[in-house]
Amino acid sequence: MSEYPSPIRLHKQLDAIWRTPPGLARLSSVNHTILGKRFMVLALVFFAIGGLLSMLIRAQLATPNSAFLGPEIYNQVFTMHGTVMMFLFAIPMFEGFAIYMLPKLLGARDLAFPRLTAYGFWCYLFGGSILIVAMLVGLAPNGGWFMYTPLSSRPYTPGINADVWLLGITFVEISAVTAAVELFVTILKMRAPGMALHRMPLFAWYMLVTAGMMIIGFPPLILGSILLELERAFDLPFFDPTRGGDPLLWQHLFWLFGHPEVYIIFLPAAGALSTIIPVFAQRPILGYRAIIAAIVAMAFLSFGLWVHHMFTVGIPHLALAFFSAASALVAIPTAVQIFAWIGTLASGRPRWDIPMLYIAGFFIVFVIGGLTGVMLAMVPFNTQAHDSYFVVAHLHYVLVGGFVFPMLAAIYHWLPHVSGRQSLYRLSVPAFWLILIGFNLTFFLMHLTGLMGMPRRISTYPSNWGWDWLNLLSSVGSFVLTIGFALVLADLVLQFRFGARFRRDPWQAGTLEWATATPPPTYNFASLPRIETRADQLHPGEIGPMLAGGGGYLGFARNGAQETLAVDIATGAVEHLIALPRRSYLPLWTAMATASFFLALLFKLYWLAPLGALATIALFLVWPVGLGAKVDRGPVDIGRGEAVPHDVEVPGNVTILANRTALVMDGTLFASLLFGGLFLLVVAPNWQRVGPLDLPIWLGILAALASGAGAGCTYVAGRVNRFGGSAYLLLLAAAIAQAMATILFVALMIAIPEPTAHAQRAVVFTGLGYAALHCALAALLASHGLWRMIMGYVSARRQTGLVLAWLWNGYALGVAILVLGLAWLLGNSGAGA
Amino acid sequence: MSQGTRHGLVRLVAGFAIWSIAFIVLYAAQALGCAYGWGAWHRPVLIVIYLFALAPLIWLSTRPRPDGTDAILPTAARWANRAALLASVLVFLPVTFASLCA
Amino acid sequence: MAPRFKTLALGATPLLLAGCSGELSTLDPAGPRAANLAVLWWVMLAGSVLLFAIVMVLFALAYLRTAWVTRITPAQWIIGGGLVLPIPVLVLLTGTALVLGEQLLPRGNAPIRIEAHAERWLWTFTYPDGHAVPDQTLHMPAGQPVDIVVTAEDVIHAFWVPRLGGKIDAIPGHTNVVRLEADKPGVYWGQCAEYCGEGHDGMQFRVEAHTTEEFAALMQGASH
Ligand code: HEM
Ligand SMILES: [Cu+2]
Numbered sequence A: 001m002s003e004y005p006s007p008i009r010l011h012k013q014l015d016a017i018w019r020t021p022p023g024l025a026r027l028s029s030v031n032h033t034i035l036g037k038r039f040m041v042l043a044l045v046f047f048a049i050g051g052l053l054s055m056l057i058r059a060q061l062a063t064p065n066s067a068f069l070g071p072e073i074y075n076q077v078f079t080m081h082g083t084v085m086m087f088l089f090a091i092p093m094f095e096g097f098a099i100y101m102l103p104k105l106l107g108a109r110d111l112a113f114p115r116l117t118a119y120g121f122w123c124y125l126f127g128g129s130i131l132i133v134a135m136l137v138g139l140a141p142n143g144g145w146f147m148y149t150p151l152s153s154r155p156y157t158p159g160i161n162a163d164v165w166l167l168g169i170t171f172v173e174i175s176a177v178t179a180a181v182e183l184f185v186t187i188l189k190m191r192a193p194g195m196a197l198h199r200m201p202l203f204a205w206y207m208l209v210t211a212g213m214m215i216i217g218f219p220p221l222i223l224g225s226i227l228l229e230l231e232r233a234f235d236l237p238f239f240d241p242t243r244g245g246d247p248l249l250w251q252h253l254f255w256l257f258g259h260p261e262v263y264i265i266f267l268p269a270a271g272a273l274s275t276i277i278p279v280f281a282q283r284p285i286l287g288y289r290a291i292i293a294a295i296v297a298m299a300f301l302s303f304g305l306w307v308h309h310m311f312t313v314g315i316p317h318l319a320l321a322f323f324s325a326a327s328a329l330v331a332i333p334t335a336v337q338i339f340a341w342i343g344t345l346a347s348g349r350p351r352w353d354i355p356m357l358y359i360a361g362f363f364i365v366f367v368i369g370g371l372t373g374v375m376l377a378m379v380p381f382n383t384q385a386h387d388s389y390f391v392v393a394h395l396h397y398v399l400v401g402g403f404v405f406p407m408l409a410a411i412y413h414w415l416p417h418v419s420g421r422q423s424l425y426r427l428s429v430p431a432f433w434l435i436l437i438g439f440n441l442t443f444f445l446m447h448l449t450g451l452m453g454m455p456r457r458i459s460t461y462p463s464n465w466g467w468d469w470l471n472l473l474s475s476v477g478s479f480v481l482t483i484g485f486a487l488v489l490a491d492l493v494l495q496f497r498f499g500a501r502f503r504r505d506p507w508q509a510g511t512l513e514w515a516t517a518t519p520p521p522t523y524n525f526a527s528l529p530r531i532e533t534r535a536d537q538l539h540p541g542e543i544g545p546m547l548a549g550g551g552g553y554l555g556f557a558r559n560g561a562q563e564t565l566a567v568d569i570a571t572g573a574v575e576h577l578i579a580l581p582r583r584s585y586l587p588l589w590t591a592m593a594t595a596s597f598f599l600a601l602l603f604k605l606y607w608l609a610p611l612g613a614l615a616t617i618a619l620f621l622v623w624p625v626g627l628g629a630k631v632d633r634g635p636v637d638i639g640r641g642e643a644v645p646h647d648v649e650v651p652g653n654v655t656i657l658a659n660r661t662a663l664v665m666d667g668t669l670f671a672s673l674l675f676g677g678l679f680l681l682v683v684a685p686n687w688q689r690v691g692p693l694d695l696p697i698w699l700g701i702l703a704a705l706a707s708g709a710g711a712g713c714t715y716v717a718g719r720v721n722r723f724g725g726s727a728y729l730l731l732l733a734a735a736i737a738q739a740m741a742t743i744l745f746v747a748l749m750i751a752i753p754e755p756t757a758h759a760q761r762a763v764v765f766t767g768l769g770y771a772a773l774h775c776a777l778a779a780l781l782a783s784h785g786l787w788r789m790i791m792g793y794v795s796a797r798r799q800t801g802l803v804l805a806w807l808w809n810g811y812a813l814g815v816a817i818l819v820l821g822l823a824w825l826l827g828n829s830g831a832g833a
Numbered sequence B: 001m002s003q004g005t006r007h008g009l010v011r012l013v014a015g016f017a018i019w020s021i022a023f024i025v026l027y028a029a030q031a032l033g034c035a036y037g038w039g040a041w042h043r044p045v046l047i048v049i050y051l052f053a054l055a056p057l058i059w060l061s062t063r064p065r066p067d068g069t070d071a072i073l074p075t076a077a078r079w080a081n082r083a084a085l086l087a088s089v090l091v092f093l094p095v096t097f098a099s100l101c102a
Numbered sequence C: 001m002a003p004r005f006k007t008l009a010l011g012a013t014p015l016l017l018a019g020c021s022g023e024l025s026t027l028d029p030a031g032p033r034a035a036n037l038a039v040l041w042w043v044m045l046a047g048s049v050l051l052f053a054i055v056m057v058l059f060a061l062a063y064l065r066t067a068w069v070t071r072i073t074p075a076q077w078i079i080g081g082g083l084v085l086p087i088p089v090l091v092l093l094t095g096t097a098l099v100l101g102e103q104l105l106p107r108g109n110a111p112i113r114i115e116a117h118a119e120r121w122l123w124t125f126t127y128p129d130g131h132a133v134p135d136q137t138l139h140m141p142a143g144q145p146v147d148i149v150v151t152a153e154d155v156i157h158a159f160w161v162p163r164l165g166g167k168i169d170a171i172p173g174h175t176n177v178v179r180l181e182a183d184k185p186g187v188y189w190g191q192c193a194e195y196c197g198e199g200h201d202g203m204q205f206r207v208e209a210h211t212t213e214e215f216a217a218l219m220q221g222a223s224h
């Protein structure tokens, strides 16, 4: 090993490259360990806020005819409780957990797009702050966490309360979108050499599936929020039944996101369970293959359930039957996992420790939640239980059982990794019992309260319905629960302060994250391991020192570059070398520009909003400056006698994969818009008398041709470049053509008379706007490719810029054609139907 | 990335992708049939779509058993595809009896 | 058939008995449709208790390391617990619920249709031939099914009389129908179940079921 520097020297060299300096420079951090922790801490702060709000709810409902909070305040409180818990606690919490864990678990030094992680964090912080500030000044959203229209439309919520929700949450969702793309790409590409897909630890599988679900699941919500905000701000009718809209469209879009969302929250927690349980069973997880199949089944089935939130809206029984059956079936993959976990314990040598205590709590609470879920999936029973406290009980059993308990287990399991110190135990055990007992006292009784007829979301109730004692006990329980959470907090603080230090791998776990030093160094691994077996059955205690000594790949500091490796998606064979961007303030500035956009919309400064958007785009264009290479370098040494090319020289690099993923997401958003248009055409009231929409057809044809020319040029540009030719003119032509297409689509938008008159026009108008936006983006990407080429970043081997130009130009063409089809279909609807 | 390896992930989701498409098509056909009054044709159309969806799933689920150590993903894929078949049989079965438009 | 189910239900859980009754309680049904739903609940409750017990006992045995539990093979855990146990239960339950759902649909025309129109924050009821009774009470005949045609003026509400049947949403632009039936004449209570703004908690209404003759007389006397 003499050719390697000493571990200490290697540490110093690498740390100098990867570290975030103290002081204000912290704001420039892009490191996944730091950002993962920031995400989780902020999520826990929001958990505390959501918890306080729930205390207000329970205080108000403890006694009948209570005058503590009036209905106005109460409505804001329960809306904010649900919104904070779902969007500002649960989702960011698991994102932070995955951001912190995944590179370590997979044997990488960071995520694929560190600056994007930072940008996501700032969006989360700023968006969340908008909501909290609004609450403090008494303007919090008050339409419930699912914001049903028309209640949340302008006539019934004239103030900015609903805009705060729509804009604040959409702002926060940017962090979910970026995290989804980034985690997806990272899991597929950035693993330790040799870690084939079938050797990935289950947590990575869970997160891969979760990220995939987020890619399909979030766009419907984002689209719905955009449409509702358009309706509120500019009176474009999408949900107004008097003008051809339909409140049910909002429900479909919301729950198309909202149901998968629940599984998006559960799967990461289940991933944590599948990682922790084998450690305490002291044997590998049972049913690795069955669990993979089960999570795939769950992911898909969960997209076929959304109407079970809408069983009482008056949908034909056959349609209800599909969703009812799918909702019942999703219990099967859940059962597979539950029994795999119990079987793992039964066939191992199980031991108790604090994490196991919370896992026991998980089993109790989550199984009850699952069983009541099956009950609610039965349409006839649902007509009684829906919108009653039975549902409140069910949803908390599932969310607290399926997320909070596993996360508490995870915190106790991994906190030593974060802090480098072990648990203290004094407070952990009583805290657990308070939480378990308090939780069940609060929520178990609510099943009965609901069956006795108490609807959810009421601010008070008279004494004559027989709900008094149930509510009082629930309130008592909730305070016991809160004391339990407070004890956990105290316990964690004490652990950071007084916990005993330890060497590597205190639990004798078998996953790579325990091969780092603890607390983990900035670069995770001084060198990257080679994986020959399943990556949940390793010996971190032995691997760790070897890696720290530089015995793996990349065990050196080179040119001040943040280097890590990318592998073949399936086989895990080393494929290329990635040099990650260094720390930067750009994410912060870009997020601030984004914030100015959202705030301008919120305060109805509509002239300012485009400036905010332009500033955001301009800043994003600065991101790639200086990244990439101006010469072909060919394979470079990565240690252990191997050499691979840089990422810019391979066609399957993470940037291209991420853009493809982003296009899938964008495409889902577009598909949701098409669905919305067709849904209104087929189902919504007031479409009989709407006249045909006369648009200048030739303008549309020209626009499509222009966009097609752009797409064709970028495609040919890519080919010409690959064969060594010059593609400057082609890219210039593409940019010009797409710019023309943009103008033509805008002209078409202007040609629509009175877009606010009917949903038919509003949908076509919005669709054309979407097409215009994407032709503009295509022009931008073509120009960007041209610019990269002029700057010397493009060669026959370094073609990323051209591939991106082609991807977005091709997408724009597809959009152009489909939008024109939609316009034609809806435009002629009045005559036929 | 070689052709063969990419197949692993595709096979893993193939069955449920078919299930999803069938779900969308059936749900759409149910709504269209009610909106445009397909009358006596409505249910037969749905049943035909149902059977059409089952065919590829049956084919996927009965592919020969993979073996070897690298068979972890193919085995998982096989189970996922069988799950998709089961889900299709059960979830879409109501097209044979449930009320179409009420 | 309702009384029989009711005795069955009540017999099953003497402990909860006192707690379950109430003017808005779904567990205290006063008509055949609500009774069906209550039975479905009690059956599902019994099944759930059993399944919950099985899971908990297995979890406990895993720690107690009872010999036969440690001998269960991985395939037995996954196939037995994950497939054999839930699939028949779920298929049976969903099948039954779907058949029950079909039976509960308001199919064919019930002899009497009453319109319930929701607006923030009150209900207006209109009787056949446009009769109105100006007392904020839903009058209906007992002993026969009644269709309630539910519509909304402004935002979404939901019509729910827990002791007589399930709920249905009142959605602007849509017309929904729910069928109710009361066994006996008497006073029942209904409420809005879908959050509709500040007055949501006050949207309760009285339901009065009359004998057929009384109801006919009421309709005679009602204004146009
Ligand atoms: C800390 C203990 C908690 C208590 C005591 C509590 C209590 C409540 C209560 C009483 C309601 C019903 C309010 C109403 O309908 O008027 C409610 C609603 C809700 N809770 Fe919680 N909750 C807790 C934790 C959580 C957690 C951890 C989550 C999610 C991760 C959550 C998510 C929700 C949601 C989504 C709603 C629905 C809000 C709405 O109707 O718009 N809660 N909670
Ligand atoms: Cu759901």
Ligand SMILES: [Cu+2]
Pocket: C157, C158, C192, C193, C194, C195, C196, C197, C199, C200, C201, C203
């Ligand atoms: Cu209401």
